[in-house]
Amino acid sequence: MIKVENKEGYSVITLNRPDKLNALNLQMRTELISKLKEINSNREIRAVILTGEGRAFCVGADVNELAQDFADDLRQTFYPIVREIRFSDKIYIAAINGVTAGACIGIALSTDIKIARRDVRFVTAFQRLGLTSDTGVAYFLLKLVKNQRAYELAVLGGEFTAEEAEKWGLLKISENPLQEAESLAKKIVSGPFQSYVAGKKLANLILYSDLEKFLEYESSIQGYLGKTEDFKEGISSFKEKKEPKFKGI
Amino acid sequence: MRVKYIYMYNTIQIEVKENIGIIRLNRPDKLNAINLQMVEELVKALDELENNNDVKIVIITGNGRAFSAGADVKEMLETPLEDIMKRGHMPLWEKLRSFKKPIIAALNGITAGGGLELAMACDIIIAAESAKLGQPEINLGIIPGAGGTQRLTRTVGKFRAMELVLTGKLISAREAEAYGLVNKVVPDNSLLDEAIKLAKEITTKPAITIMLAKEAVNKAWDTLLQQGLDIERRNFYLALSTEEAKEGMKAFIEKRKPRWEK
Numbered sequence: 001m002i003k004v005e006n007k008e009g010y011s012v013i014t015l016n017r018p019d020k021l022n023a024l025n026l027q028m029r030t031e032l033i034s035k036l037k038e039i040n041s042n043r044e045i046r047a048v049i050l051t052g053e054g055r056a057f058c059v060g061a062d063v064n065e066l067a068q069d070f071a072d073d074l075r076q077t078f079y080p081i082v083r084e085i086r087f088s089d090k091i092y093i094a095a096i097n098g099v100t101a102g103a104c105i106g107i108a109l110s111t112d113i114k115i116a117r118r119d120v121r122f123v124t125a126f127q128r129l130g131l132t133s134d135t136g137v138a139y140f141l142l143k144l145v146k147n148q149r150a151y152e153l154a155v156l157g158g159e160f161t162a163e164e165a166e167k168w169g170l171l172k173i174s175e176n177p178l179q180e181a182e183s184l185a186k187k188i189v190s191g192p193f194q195s196y197v198a199g200k201k202l203a204n205l206i207l208y209s210d211l212e213k214f215l216e217y218e219s220s221i222q223g224y225l226g227k228t229e230d231f232k233e234g235i236s237s238f239k240e241k242k243e244p245k246f247k248g249i
Numbered sequence: 250m251r252v253k254y255i256y257m258y259n260t261i262q263i264e265v266k267e268n269i270g271i272i273r274l275n276r277p278d279k280l281n282a283i284n285l286q287m288v289e290e291l292v293k294a295l296d297e298l299e300n301n302n303d304v305k306i307v308i309i310t311g312n313g314r315a316f317s318a319g320a321d322v323k324e325m326l327e328t329p330l331e332d333i334m335k336r337g338h339m340p341l342w343e344k345l346r347s348f349k350k351p352i353i354a355a356l357n358g359i360t361a362g363g364g365l366e367l368a369m370a371c372d373i374i375i376a377a378e379s380a381k382l383g384q385p386e387i388n389l390g391i392i393p394g395a396g397g398t399q400r401l402t403r404t405v406g407k408f409r410a411m412e413l414v415l416t417g418k419l420i421s422a423r424e425a426e427a428y429g430l431v432n433k434v435v436p437d438n439s440l441l442d443e444a445i446k447l448a449k450e451i452t453t454k455p456a457i458t459i460m461l462a463k464e465a466v467n468k469a470w471d472t473l474l475q476q477g478l479d480i481e482r483r484n485f486y487l488a489l490s491t492e493e494a495k496e497g498m499k500a501f502i503e504k505r506k507p508r509w510e511k
Contacts, residue, residue, distance in 0.1 A: 071442065217436065224438040 001028040002035050003053070009189030010047040011039050012182070018054025021099065023062040029077040036084035046193050047185035050085075050111060051095035051178050060102020060125060063235065070134070071223025078103055078135045079215050082110045086208060089197045091188050095177035096162070101125045106135030109144065112200060114171035115180050120162040127157030130234030130246060134222045139214050143207050145170055260287035262312070263294045268452040269445060270298040270307040277313025283363050284321035285328075288341045295344050305452045305459060307348075308444045309371060310355035311364075316380065319362025322389065338363070342395050345370040349460045351451060355444040356380040356431070361419060366393060369400040369430075372463060375447065376422035376431040377440040383419035403470060405430055455493030455509045462488075 003014040013035060015022040024032070039045055052058050067073035085092045085107070094108045096116035101123040108114060126133045133141075138154035145168045153160060166173045174180040188196060225231055230246045237244040262273040272294055274281035281287075298304045311317055320338065328337075345352070345367075354371035360382045368374050368382075376382070384397040392398065393414065402410035405428040413420070422434045435443040451459065461484040468480045488494055493509055500507035 071439070071446070216433070220439040220443055221436040223442060224436060 001025075002031040004035050004039070006042075006045065007182075008186075009045065010049065010182075010185040011042075011045050012049045012051065012178075013039070014051055014053050015058050016053040018052075018056070020059075020062065021056035022052045022054070022058040022104075023060065024058060024103065025062040025065045026067075026077060028062075029081065033077070033080045033084065036081065036088075040084055040088040040090060045090060047091045047093060047188040048085075048088075049093045049095050049178070049181045049185055050107070051181070052097050054098070056098040057094075057096045057100040057108065057120070058104035059099060059123075060104050063129075063238065066235070069223060070131075070226035071219045074134055074215070074219040074222060078106075079219070081107055082136050082211075082215070085110045086211065087204065089200075091185075091196055091200065093181040093184060094171075095181040096120050096171070097177055099123065103135035103137070106133075106137040106140060109140035109170075110136060112203075113181075113184065115174050115177040115184075116162040116165070116171050117175065117177055118162055118173050121159055122161070122165065123159045124153055124157040128234060128244070129238055130228060130230035130232075130244070131222060131225045132218075133157070134218055136211070136215065136218070139211065139218070141170075144168075258290045258294065260284065261290050261294060263298070265298070265301060265304055267449070268303055268305045269448045270301070270304040271441075272298075272307060272309045274309070274311040274317055277311075277315075279321065280315035280318035280359060281311045281313065281364070282318055282321040283338065283341075283367070284324045285337075287321075288338050292340050292344045295348055299348060299350065304350065305456050306350055306448045307352045308355055308441075308448055309352060309367070310441060310444065311357050313358070315359040315361075315364065316354070316356040317361075317364030317367060318359050319364050319366075319385075338395060341367075342370060349463070351459060351463050353444050353448055355440050356382070356422070357437075357440055359419070361385050362393065362397065363395060366395040366397050366400070369396050369404065372467075373447070374431040375440065375444050376425060376434050377437040378422050378434050379437050380422040380425075380434075381419040382422070382425045382430065383417065384414050385417035385419065387415060388417040400470075401430075404428075455491070455497065455507075457491050458488050458493050458497075 001017045003016045005012045015028070017023065017028060039048055091113070092111035093113040093115065094111040096108055096114060098117070099121050100108055102125045105122050105124065124133055124137060133154060141150050141154050147168060150168065152158070162171065162173055165171050230248065233246060234244050260274070260276050262275050264271045272291070274287065276282060276287065298307050325333070351373065352371040353373045353375060354368040356368060356374065356376040358377065358380055360368055360380055362385055365382050365384060384393045384401065386393050386397065398410065398414055401413065409428055422431060425431045426434045465481045465484045468477045472480065496509060497507045
């Protein structure tokens with residue numbers, strides 16, 4: 001479910017479960033983590049492109065295979081993905097080819113360079129299920145975008161478009177994200193790579209030094225929300241395609 | 250094997266599940282003020298948990314909006330000094346000092362005076378983010394009497410401890426975290442879950458080794474460095490001699506997970 005192509009100095013990772021819009025089930029997360037680790041320890045690789053097969057980039061956790069305990073699940077199978085991307089000595093590029101939802105927004109935003117097609121929609125989805133955003137979605141969004149709209153998205157949920165995100169400076173738009181990502185990757189490979197890695201480390205210190213603490217807290221609070229009545233209502237109404245009736249307690 | 254017992258006490262509740270003993274202070278209408286009966290029951294409960302071989306670790310938390318607001322002031326005022334000196338709360342502090350299994354204090358709310366002293370007599374402290382901590386004794390014309398000037402000072406340093414003890418003010422869980430007075434702060438609703446997760450992680454470790462490690466760390470507080478190092482080395486030799494260590498080291502070399510008895 002994860003395809004890896006190693007090219008000259010860079011890798012392309014493709015989330016490859018197109019019939020499920022690349023929804024991340026447990027097996028896929030485990031595979032992704034091990035591929036990321038493999039690539040991160042490969043000295044020949046300098047840039048990594050993350051993209052999706054088919055019409056979606058990735059729509060988040062697979063709601064048909066949700067874990068019992070969200071806190072444990074986030075800590076064991078989602079955060080390692082974010083960490084491998086964020087704290088590796090490679091430059092990660094997200095080539096966002098289609099709809100991106102839930103946890104995958106966090107994964108996309110954890111990369112160094114984000115390139116999306118103009119028609120891409122980002123769907124936060126969590127609040128619709130009676131949860132709050134996880135996998136760093138609120139964190140990366142509010143670290144990178146300082147406006148009321150981003151704040152609302154983090155708190156109340158909802159959707160945003162690639163066009164909006166471009167205006168905020170969150171990503172750049174391309175008619176062919178993968179192609180643009182590859183030409184950028186080639187530049188990185190032939191450039192002063194150590195300078196780029198140093199730059200990433202500086203950015204991590206400026207922006208993300210509290211990431212671990214945030215994730216600890218986020219998983220804890222999501223762990224609680226996953227045990228509420230509202231979540232049960234959220235998930236069952238979602239599967240039955242009905243309007244949820246939340247109690248708010 | 251999943252073991253679950255529920256004992257009935259008046260001022261506390263205890264429960265054992267999956268190698269974890271959970272004690273809940275249960276005088277919520279009195280903010281879990283520690284009275285003589287609670288002292289007696291806590292000692293009894295700790296005895297039971299110490300003797301229960303299924304239990305590897307203990308969590309202490311409070312029911313209601315306080316962990317514990319401290320000693321029962323009314324009772325303290327009405328008890329003759331001679332009786333307080335003869336007995337008082339000492340059995341609890343002695344019991345905690347000699348208790349061999351690790352104890353996690355899970356602070357669910359107000360943790361003041363004797364409540365904070367109780368937390369500091371434990372081994373790990375997790376706080377709900379709305380918890381408030383302090384030593385407000387000075388507001389009653391008294392001072393802390395069970396670690397509130399000693400364990401607190403050794404933990405947060407003289408100047409912060411002095412401010413807390415002289416002003417009697419309560420600090421937030423986040424401030425306490427910054428002081429190094431609590432291990433971590435968690436969302437209110439997740440407190441017990443997080444305490445249990447941490448406890449579970451520790452219960453995967455070998456039982457005898459856990460006790461030797463706890464004792465060695467605590468000796469850092471009770472001794473000068475050279476004595477502490479001597480005790481540590483002795484416990485290290487003891488640990489080396491256990492079956493748990495043989496299995497643990499063998500598993501490490503064979504690149505597999507150790508199989509320790511639960």
